[in-house]
Amino acid sequence: MLWQQVVNGLTLGSTYALIALGYTLIFGVLNIVNMAHGEIFMFGAFVALMLVTTFKVNLLVAMAGAALAGAVLGYLLEVTALRPLRKRAVSHMAPLISTIGVSIFLESLALNLFGAQSQSFPPMFSGKLLDFGLFQISVIQVVILAISVGLMLVLKFWLDRTKMGKSIRATSENIDTAAILGVNTQRVITITVMLASGLGAVAGVLVGLAFNAVEPTMGIPMGFKGLAVLILGGLGNITGAMVGGLLLGIAEVFSVAYGASSYREAVAFGLIMVLLFLRPQGLFGSPGNGGR
Amino acid sequence: MDSLLNPYYLQIVMFVMINAMLGISIYLTLATGQLSLGNAGFMSVGAYTSALLTLKVGVPIFLAVPAGGIAACLLAAVIGVPTTRMQGLYLAIATLGFGEVVRVVALNLKVTNGALGLSGIPSMSVMTGKGLSELGLGSGVGILSAQQLSNIIVIVVLALMLACLVFFALRLSKSRMGRAFAAIKADEQAAEVSGINTTYYKLVAFFMGAFVAGLAGALAAHITFYIGPQDFSYHKAVEILLFAVLGGSNVVWGPLLGSFILTLLPEVLRPVAEFREMIYGAILVIMMTFRPEGLLKEGTIRFLWAKFNWRAKAEDDNSQPEPEGGR
Amino acid sequence: MILALENVSKNFGGLAALSDISFNVNAGEIVGVIGPNGAGKTTLFNLITGVFSPSSGTIRYRDKAVNGLKPHKITELGVARTFQNIRLFGHISALENVMAGAHCRIKANLWQGLWRTKVERKEERELRQKAKTLLQLVGIADEENTLAASLPYGKQRRLEIARALAAEPEVVLLDEPAAGMNESETEDLHGLIKEIQKLGKAVVLIEHDMNLMMNLCDRLVVLNFGKKISEGTPDVVRENAEVIEAYLGKEEE
Incomplete structure (x- = not known):
């Protein structure tokens, strides 16, 4: 029973981690919270759904399509709502507000395009459970875990080893220094936003599969959870986002299993309120990061 | 006359006042440069507190409404104490999360009646109507029916409360505390080394905003008969934010103008109602790009003041900004 | 010492x-x-x-x-200070910057500020006078109503010194x-x-x-x-x- 909950928690948590990675990548480079991330996530789910139902492509192709659509949306977000604000000295709240604008724009657009009702993916996998003794796991859970963990590993490798990855990390460290060292920061920012949005879109597909529901309003609660993980793991901390996401997934599954199922949506923020009291810099931040 | 005083229009007027109060609530917190996205949550706390007090305990409305404000203020302490020590982003996210937690709690508690919400909340105009008939005015006065009369009385009461809040905000902005707020908004660290206890004032501003939001929520509950968890969602929080972003948050008049425009806009946009949220979203992005300080800023107020000085002087001297720099 | x-x-x-x-x-x-x-x-x-x-x-x-x-x-x-990269309160006037600098030397609370009590008005009057004197000392007395952000660079440096001095x-x-x-x-x-x-x-x-x-x-x-x-x-x-x-x-x- 316990192991079963842990496995379920990890599966759910791996999708949260993927969402939170998008927030934390953008925060690292731009020092802003992208409030539209949840809606890009939701669009990703719809694009994959359309590809699967209308164009009958297989799931992996649909996911690639969603990632592409997410990246395009990320590019549009950067050009319309972020870049213009960097050109003039505005308060640090300005990007937060403009991305909130994009978020409700996209949500309403989705309502008009796809309708309010919840849609689901056609059954693609057998409902059979694979029995491992301690726990059982469904094929769809295996797919979700494999894809999200795989993407996280690829991302980590890419950030650590490639030139672009190193540029992103340098820019996260200090944008001015990176610029002096010859990093094209404008390009790094654009690519980071596109990458984060692409990841978010894939996460949308996975969550759509996990809950077997895709709807225009799914972006807000999922976006909130990503934000909670962002704080949980420490702003801009990539490892923190991964571990924080898994922890949140487990915490939620346990809260459902042990009674408080209807409060599941509040677990994320309950956790961060406790955390802010005890460890304001996040679980993995060093003291002082949370200061100012 | 009758068509102008129909209940629908009167209700819109009441909502203009409530939204103006919400505009002041976000202004008070923004006056220290802090962004609170929890005003919808505080509104919800105020609304439920006041509604439950009147419905289940039988507390009179005029006591239940301030109690709603106080309840919001108490919950604000839970979020404010840990987050005002940190950079503003934490407050924004924590308040956003707070709104969500409040919604989930209201959705699940028995006493709040879950997703169905509370109905049959004692209404201010009905109460006023009862009072009128006890005074023997049950059949109305002159051309006004009793219902119109009681609605008008409620509007007058709301207008007086709004006027008090505006007076409060204006006086505040010209006082020692208001200067501290402005200093923190401009440069928190410089304010701190100039001898201003920034953590304390940020907390005070946050409490004030929460109190006013709770008050407005409580009043809203007693206007509409009915409240439910979905009335205070993320979208309401964004709408309140929009008041300040569109109108401008550097002067009290900014959010007031913003709330006025945005309460009447849906009436005008009725034919394209399904695009309302898209328009709101676009307004946020466009304002941030082209006029981040909002429609009204200090300069605008000074300019208008200079232009209409003769007329403003003839009116009330107290509630107008002074020529040397209304804020 | x-x-x-x-x-x-x-x-x-x-x-x-x-x-x-x-x-x-x-x-x-x-x-x-x-x-x-x-x-x-x-x-x-x-x-x-x-x-x-x-x-x-x-x-x-x-x-x-x-x-x-x-x-x-x-x-x-x-102990008061100025900053290497000037950090004024840009959107309020020079005089108000200095008055904000004196924050810890005056007492009026919110209530007194709201009702403009006699004590508060006296305090504000004296503070205003003191702030003007300080602006005079640093040589920008004629800029008291200018927004701090619109002052030329040299005057901003002086204003910052006046603000620091206001804390006595x-x-x-x-x-x-x-x-x-x-x-x-x-x-x-x-x-x-x-x-x-x-x-x-x-x-x-x-x-x-x-x-x-x-x-x-x-x-x-x-x-x-x-x-x-x-x-x-x-x-x-x-x-x-x-x-x-x-x-x-x-x-x-």
Whole structure:
């Protein structure tokens, strides 16, 4: 029973981690919270759904399509709502507000395009459970875990080893220094936003599969959870986002299993309120990061 | 006359006042440069507190409404104490999360009646109507029916409360505390080394905003008969934010103008109602790009003041900004 | 002795920004802090004003240890400062900037402010007068209604000094006040700092203009790579070989 909950928690948590990675990548480079991330996530789910139902492509192709659509949306977000604000000295709240604008724009657009009702993916996998003794796991859970963990590993490798990855990390460290060292920061920012949005879109597909529901309003609660993980793991901390996401997934599954199922949506923020009291810099931040 | 005083229009007027109060609530917190996205949550706390007090305990409305404000203020302490020590982003996210937690709690508690919400909340105009008939005015006065009369009385009461809040905000902005707020908004660290206890004032501003939001929520509950968890969602929080972003948050008049425009806009946009949220979203992005300080800023107020000085002087001297720099 | 640093060190993530710094500031004295860029001068100011707390060592103001106090408490005790990169309250007027600087010296609470009680009005009147006097002292009396952000650079520097003085400090810390000023403006600044000294205040000054420092300061403290390498009157410091090598020689270009 316990192991079963842990496995379920990890599966759910791996999708949260993927969402939170998008927030934390953008925060690292731009020092802003992208409030539209949840809606890009939701669009990703719809694009994959359309590809699967209308164009009958297989799931992996649909996911690639969603990632592409997410990246395009990320590019549009950067050009319309972020870049213009960097050109003039505005308060640090300005990007937060403009991305909130994009978020409700996209949500309403989705309502008009796809309708309010919840849609689901056609059954693609057998409902059979694979029995491992301690726990059982469904094929769809295996797919979700494999894809999200795989993407996280690829991302980590890419950030650590490639030139672009190193540029992103340098820019996260200090944008001015990176610029002096010859990093094209404008390009790094654009690519980071596109990458984060692409990841978010894939996460949308996975969550759509996990809950077997895709709807225009799914972006807000999922976006909130990503934000909670962002704080949980420490702003801009990539490892923190991964571990924080898994922890949140487990915490939620346990809260459902042990009674408080209807409060599941509040677990994320309950956790961060406790955390802010005890460890304001996040679980993995060093003291002082949370200061100012 | 009758068509102008129909209940629908009167209700819109009441909502203009409530939204103006919400505009002041976000202004008070923004006056220290802090962004609170929890005003919808505080509104919800105020609304439920006041509604439950009147419905289940039988507390009179005029006591239940301030109690709603106080309840919001108490919950604000839970979020404010840990987050005002940190950079503003934490407050924004924590308040956003707070709104969500409040919604989930209201959705699940028995006493709040879950997703169905509370109905049959004692209404201010009905109460006023009862009072009128006890005074023997049950059949109305002159051309006004009793219902119109009681609605008008409620509007007058709301207008007086709004006027008090505006007076409060204006006086505040010209006082020692208001200067501290402005200093923190401009440069928190410089304010701190100039001898201003920034953590304390940020907390005070946050409490004030929460109190006013709770008050407005409580009043809203007693206007509409009915409240439910979905009335205070993320979208309401964004709408309140929009008041300040569109109108401008550097002067009290900014959010007031913003709330006025945005309460009447849906009436005008009725034919394209399904695009309302898209328009709101676009307004946020466009304002941030082209006029981040909002429609009204200090300069605008000074300019208008200079232009209409003769007329403003003839009116009330107290509630107008002074020529040397209304804020 | 009004301000004393005793073996003060500051590390940032294992990197020593300042190590084992000790020196005193006496009442009414002008002390200069010099050293190449990155020597830790601004960090020193941040420690004294409580923006950072020292990793080890003690900072005393009038024999009271102030490490760990919040910056606004330290200002209230009597230490005020300006910033290397000017940090004014841009969207309020010059006069209001100075009045905000006097925040810890006035008392009116919210209630008094709301009703404009007699006490509050008197206090505000006196404060306004005091702020005007300070603007006059720094020579920008005619700009009192200008928004701080729209003042020209030199006047912003002066306004920042006026704001610091409004807190009625015993010690004023000035971080590169002459940066970006031409010769005659620097000359005026020299006069202004002398005026501040005449008010009985001690001044601690970071500045790269050696001419100004040699003429103005009673004493100099020389930092290099986070360590104090010399201290004494300008004449003594000028003769110190280590200083010449570490600093003066390099700065000539």
